[in-house]
Amino acid sequence: MTQAINRSALFNASCFALITTAFSFSISAGTLRSLGTDLGYSAEQLGFINSLWFFGFPIAMIIGGLVYHSLGPKKIMNIAFLSHFLGAALTLYAIYFVSESSYVLLLASNLLMGIGCGCTEAACNPMIADMYTGEKMNKMLNRFHMWFPGGIFVGALLSELMSTLGFSWQSQFWLIPIPALIYAFLFRGKAFPQSSEEQAASLSGNIKGMLTPLFFFIFCCMALTAITEFGPQKWTGLIMESSGAKPMLILALTTGLMAVLRFFGGPVTNALGQTGVLLAGAIISTLGIYLFSTQTGAMAYVAAIFFALGVAFFWPTMIGFVAAKIPKSGALGMSIIGGVGMFSTAIFQPFIGSWIDSDIAEQKALGLTGTELDLAAGQATLSTMMTFPMILIVAFVILFFWQKGKKPEVAVAH
Numbered sequence: 001m002t003q004a005i006n007r008s009a010l011f012n013a014s015c016f017a018l019i020t021t022a023f024s025f026s027i028s029a030g031t032l033r034s035l036g037t038d039l040g041y042s043a044e045q046l047g048f049i050n051s052l053w054f055f056g057f058p059i060a061m062i063i064g065g066l067v068y069h070s071l072g073p074k075k076i077m078n079i080a081f082l083s084h085f086l087g088a089a090l091t092l093y094a095i096y097f098v099s100e101s102s103y104v105l106l107l108a109s110n111l112l113m114g115i116g117c118g119c120t121e122a123a124c125n126p127m128i129a130d131m132y133t134g135e136k137m138n139k140m141l142n143r144f145h146m147w148f149p150g151g152i153f154v155g156a157l158l159s160e161l162m163s164t165l166g167f168s169w170q171s172q173f174w175l176i177p178i179p180a181l182i183y184a185f186l187f188r189g190k191a192f193p194q195s196s197e198e199q200a201a202s203l204s205g206n207i208k209g210m211l212t213p214l215f216f217f218i219f220c221c222m223a224l225t226a227i228t229e230f231g232p233q234k235w236t237g238l239i240m241e242s243s244g245a246k247p248m249l250i251l252a253l254t255t256g257l258m259a260v261l262r263f264f265g266g267p268v269t270n271a272l273g274q275t276g277v278l279l280a281g282a283i284i285s286t287l288g289i290y291l292f293s294t295q296t297g298a299m300a301y302v303a304a305i306f307f308a309l310g311v312a313f314f315w316p317t318m319i320g321f322v323a324a325k326i327p328k329s330g331a332l333g334m335s336i337i338g339g340v341g342m343f344s345t346a347i348f349q350p351f352i353g354s355w356i357d358s359d360i361a362e363q364k365a366l367g368l369t370g371t372e373l374d375l376a377a378g379q380a381t382l383s384t385m386m387t388f389p390m391i392l393i394v395a396f397v398i399l400f401f402w403q404k405g406k407k408p409e410v411a412v413a414h
Contacts, residue, residue, distance in 0.1 A: 005191050007131045011140060013186035014124040015147045017077065019179040020084050021117040022151025024053070026255070027172050028110075029233060030159040030248045034169040035106075039098060043360075047353025052107050054230070054346030056083075056114020057121075058339035064122025065335035066203070074192045076123035077183075083116030084180040088173065095170045113176075114342075121338065130193040145316065149258040151179075152233075156252035163248070209328025210336065214402075218326070219340055221395050222318050225278075226341030227348045228285055228388045229311040232292060245300035253301060254308045261312040268313065274321045275400040277313050282392035285310025289389065293382035296375070310389070315341070325403070355381045 028035075028050070036046050060083075064076050090109035094102040124144065132140050159172050209215075233251065261268075269277055288307030295303050318341075322333050329336075359377035368376055 005131065005193055009186050009190055010131065010192065011128065011144070013077075013183040013190075014120075014128060014144055016179045016183035016186065017080060017120040017124060018144065018147040019151035019154070020176065020183065021120055022148050022255075023155040023176045023179060024084075024087070024113045024117065025233075026152040026155035026248075026251060027159055027175060028053070029251060030156060031169040031172055035095070038169075039095070039102060041103065042353070043356035044350055044353040045103065047350035049103075049106050049110055050353075051346040051349035052110040053114040053117075054342050054349060056111040056116075057118040058342035058346070060115040060118025061121050061342070062118075062335055062339040064119050065126075065332055068122060068126055072192060072194075073123040073127040074187070076119050077187055080116045080119035080123065081180060081184045081187075083112045083119065085177060087112030087116060088176045088180070091173055091176075092170075095173065116180075118342075122335070127193060143263075146259050146263050149255040149262065149312075152255035153252050153259060156248045156255065160246060160248035160252070203332065205328060206330040206332040209326060209330065210333050212326060215322070215326050215329060215333065217395075217399065217402075218318065218322060218337060221278075221392065221399070222337050222341045223344035224388050224392050224395070225281075225311075225314040225318055226344050228282075228289075228385075228392065229314055230345045231348060231352055231385050231388065232289060232307065232382065244297040250300060250304045254304045257305060257308040258312040261308070262316060265313055265316060269317065269320070274317055274324065275396065275403050277317050278321075279393070279396040279400055281310050281312070281314050281317075282389045282396050283310070285314075286386055286389040286393065289382055289386045293379045293386065325406075352381065352385070355384055 032046055032050075035041065035049075036043065041049075060079075068076065087109045090105050090112065094105035094109065125141070128140055128144055155175065158175055162172050163169070233254065272280060284306060288303055288305075288310045291303030291306055292300065315338075318337060319334050322329060322337050326333055356377060359380040360373065363373050363376040363380070
């Protein structure tokens with residue numbers, strides 16, 4: 001007798017898996033400065049640690065998407081849990097038992113955490129699509145994706161609370177295994193949905209559907225939208241700590257607002273269109289990063305609001321654009337676009353770290369020291385990061401006129 005599928009349990013487990021992803025992002029972002037200071041790492045070295053998380057994510061996401069129909073979501077989520085748990089364990093060992101091998105252990109742990117996060121996306125997105133149909137599917141996918149910024153919001157608040165209560169920065173990493181254990185428990189013994197043979201046989205058609213100028217253009221734009229979103233967020237703690245604002249509260253404000261905006265994003269997309277949303281996002285995120293690079297104290301929170309308004313719709317709109325305008329690329333096309341976003345973020349992390357090191361040396365040569373030195377260097381680096389959304393403004397103006405008057409090849413529900 002076939003076991004009934006408990007859709008509620010599978011969906012809740014998927015959400016906790018995405019919360020694990022979010023916790024691994026927010027906790028590491030909030031403790032980045034302390035990690036570098038206590039273990040003696042340069043910003044460039046921290047950038048390489050960051051980059052391994054962003055490399056592991058797309059590798060697992062793309063490979064998981066390719067093998068989803070042969071392995072199934074259960075086996076992929078088993079790999080996700082093993083990667084999440086081992087990654088967290090290695091991180092804790094490296095920061096509590098500091099030695100010459102700690103740096104290598106942190107590189108390995110971040111790679112494992114990224115693999116766990118990528119497996120989560122590769123398994124849960126199509127699994128949710130297989131469990132629900134029509135408007136219900138769109139509704140549940142939106143609720144699932146809320147939990148990346150929503151989980152970062154919760155993780156940032158917990159991190160700030162622990163710091164306020166006097167817990168060490170190392171102890172905050174104990175938060176990461178908690179949602180991992182919860183989703184492993186919820187998935188345990190459950191029946192998983194099966195994909196249709198038609199879906200499994202569509203790989204060659206998906207690859208052919210990606211061989212278009214429009215897909216290549218979006219591929220390049222995704223690299224810039226992702227680093228515009230994740231670049232400033234990942235380095236918030238290191239850069240904003242000297243501005244007079246609490247970095248974890250900035251991260252919580254940004255991601256909390258993003259979660260709300262994404263949940264109610266349908267009417268915005270209906271009003272502006274996908275290309276209009278992308279162009280507006282590029283303009284507003286440029287303004288947000290500019291404010292980050294020039295404002296201190298309470299105004300840093302205002303900058304966070306503008307930044308959140310700018311980047312909130314980038315990721316879902318880029319994925320939705322591929323679904324609507326390049327539908328023959330299928331699920332693989334959406335996975336590739338998501339993957340290139342994470343690869344781009346990984347590649348740029350060491351560069352951002354080296355920019356910080358260079359700006360610190362430059363400001364030190366001007367005679368600045370202490371907090372003034374950190375603030376001036378951080379703001380200089382943020383000014384450099386403005387280049388990403390500024391390029392996007394030009395790209396999305398081109399895209400706007402390129403697609404003006406063209407109807408989607410498939411209807412996109414919101």
